[in-house]
Amino acid sequence: MVQLSALFHTFSKNITSGPGKKSRHGVEREAAIHLAKEAKRHELVLTASGVATARNQKNFAAAYSKQGKKGLNQDRFIVWQEFGCQEDMIFCGVFDGHGPWGHLVAKCIRELMPSLLLCNWQEAVELNGHDADYSLGLDRNKAQFDMWKQSYYKTCAAVDQELQRHPGIDSFYSGSTALALVRQGDLMIVANIGDSRAVLATTSDDGSLVATQLTVDLKPNLPHESKRIAQSRGRVYACPDEPAVHRVWMPNGQTVKGPGLAVSRAFGDYYIKEFGVISEPEITQRSITIRDQFAILATDGVWDVISNQEAVEIVASTPERAESAKRLVEHAVCAWKRKGKSNVIDDISAVCLFFHHSIASEAVDDVKLNKNYV
Template sequence: MVLFPSLLDGLAGTVSIKKGRNSRKDAGREAAEALAKDARKNELMLSSSGIVKSNKSSNFASVCSKRGQKGINQDSLVVWEEFGCQEDMIFCGIFDGHGPWGHFVSKRVRESVPSSLLCKWQETLSLTSLGMDFEMDLDRNLHQFDIWKQSYLKTYAAIDHELKQHPEIDSFCSGSTALTIIKQGEHLVITNVGDSRAVLATTDDDGCLVPLQLTIDFKPNLPEEAERITRSNGRVFCLRDEPGVFRVWMPNGKTPGLALSRAFGDHCVKDFGLISEPDVTQRNITSRDQFVILATDGVWDVISNQEAVQVVFSTPDREKSAKRLVECAVRAWKNKKRGIAMDDISAICLFFHPSPSQKAAPLTISKQADMIKTF
């Protein structure tokens, strides 16, 4: 049973009465922003390093972000437990800015996505028949997923348009990635723009903990991405001093040299193949699934999926899991990237189940190579 629509309708109605000149759309957004404000007040929303734990769910999130050596930290993140006042729902998002205004863009996207998504979700729900009888759980899950997917597509298109028109943020040559996860009961919705990555820790048939990559790193040299860019008269190539680092360029080959094929902002190349359209996937959580890691490329540039899962799993105190992963990435940058300025490093570790008791059968870490799987 979905309770959120009636709640938002009520809040929107209250706002409309108080401010009769506002349209229903504006009222809905104000209502969603009011929910976000209330979540922050009740310590159910976090946008900096720390932890988020609700007494009404088994979710537990550990969050950490560390500035690199390139200036201001352009990473932003958010965790919202009881998302939209739903006890069984949590929203996690991580955003990696780039360019001169990258930190402003990533923060703006972080602030806009959750509340805007709630509004679009409400609108999409109102256009569907919630009284439908589903004979199979699969039909119900597909219906719920389709609502989320359509809501995300509308939300991201609107936010990117707002960024282009924003009077105080210059997103012409600056932008941000966006990786988010919504956990609704035992259902995950994963949405990705850019090269931040989500990795799930699950157990195989032998009881070993293995990583499953839930997202695609959207780089310009991926066949489908490169085809779209070149079809739009954009160019994809590496610089001589950066072998293997493919970038998106304008037809003249001079700017901006973006190492992503999807991003918010960067409107100088939006006509040449760069898009902000998210890849939206889903997964049903099983008893085998233990936790998911969301991290910016500052982690994945130096730590493998397998190593990241092992670091988080082996941390005795879940509260320190994200911090330990970030610290391991910092050390890896010093060892593997000598002479290169360290990138900003941010991670969210979302645990699905309560801490295992001492009597539970211990899990082991699989030594096999990273497994990559999308859903």
Template sequence: MGWPAMWSLSKREFNTLIIRVKLHEKIMKRYCRIIYTVEQMVQLSTLLTTISRNVSIRSRKKRRTDVGKQAADELVKEAKRKELMRTSSGVVNADKYNTFASVHSKRGKKGTNQDRFIVWEEFGCQEDMTFCGVFDGHGPWGHLVAKRVRELMPSSLLRNWQEAVALNLLNSGDNLGSDTNHCLVDIWKQSYFKTCSAVDQELQRCAGIDSFYSGTTALTVVRQGNLIVVANVGDSRAVLATTSDEGRLIPVWDVISNQEAIEIVSSTPDREETAKRLVERAVCAWKRKGRAAAMDDISAICLFFHEYNHPQPVDSVKLNSKLE
């Protein structure tokens, strides 16, 4: 049998057998080590391939983002060159769509004017689109936060909107669907969510701005053809006026009501002065009501979508005498 046969071996034969066994063990260890090394190389190759793929994907995404940012920046420069964008008091007029914007801001009694605003006609080179934004900063760095958000939000929103439209058309086969308005609103909604998140992240990366103890409101209006999209963060307010069947203006701010704001604008003969007059009346109302706190900064954008035919609102004479 096996074991008895081993005991019959001579000492020399036994030692020779031991040497062969040890040699066999060394060969097996070396063989296993080679296999293990090959497995490690395969794993390393797989890991490097995965990393390379991830880096490639990130690079493509970064390139797409960079290209989108560059394109948006070029559109900003083009709008400024054509005087379709305003970030200071004045007017913006787009003749093709009878759109007119009057803008005015007045510093309060608290020091630096922390209000920032923007009007961009033909938003993103779209003739039927207008972007308006009012940003009321607060805190020691509020004016810088408001300014930075004004710089970031329009171009970021434009990029996200263009990407959302392209993705929607790709998924729907060049067709926005039967409920076009609902689809457009949803596209703007998702674009705003992404934009606000991107702006927040960018503010956190700004070394020269402390956005922890400072911030800003963000009231924006996008007009796309007959669609009006309003997005609001904070206590800034948008007031919409429409004309009733009787020809009266119907309002659809802390010191004056929506109705008063509509009547002030509609009773101003020169629409270029509407925003200025609205701000001045708000200042008068603030003083008249005897506010104990220092007057806040007051800014207004009056955006007209149609020809200005000076409708005479009811009780405008009474309103004027009350505020003056």
């Protein structure tokens, strides 16, 4: 396995040998960006509807996105195989933009988050030492999770700051959710901001597949979310014409363009950040077992019309894994249409990550792209 620290060191020497002197963090960030470019060059990064499989056949991912009836498709996703040149690592993310600039916000986050996370994780690894988990007598997965958790916190804070300073994107009234998953060996770390959702499919004792929700839909009416918003002088309520949709509103007497925000955590949306909306992720972990078959990451365009168990059954019953994400999205589109004309179909995106070897996947090249969506 290629050692990420060695790559960072080699690239750092190349940068610092030139004119000018960069900070250590700046050098490591450039190294992470360089690795991202190299991954794209070697077709290890998937950002268009298609499939990706690792050379060791341990991970197989299918992704698909379909534009709704609201205008531009504001969903974005990414699958990065061999994340950070590590054969046992993969990064998956889905991002659901909203507001006039939502599509650009989601795209910006997709570009920033993976490389920044890689940089912060490498810093955490070096700070704690490669064998810190053993020397401290800690459970290995716990030590790894702690490093990933702190890396995610730093990354999300940095992404939100960079987005606010971005000269080409007005994110004051626009924003995006973010759902990211990293698999490192048998450890899975999931970080969530907003109302996209991750669901795990696990084989039960009787052989059937059972859906387990890995994330919480972070909406304003959740008790701990509404409490934070109220403490920041924000308001949470649902309008009479949408009684089931609770939104975050500014304090009485203050106005805002368009409707209130239907999520309690998001990147961007700076008009309402001081009133309780935050960009801090909720982070969870799970040790993958032989019974865990696949994970689904999808935007709310799926979960508004399809249950967790239905989604698992749709994916599991798809004859070819490569078609699983597309089939799930198409089922969601049909479910939206059944709701009637009064319900405008949302943008719908899904990533299906399979954990174990499949004979059918051997016929798939390292990465195949069907670039009908960028």
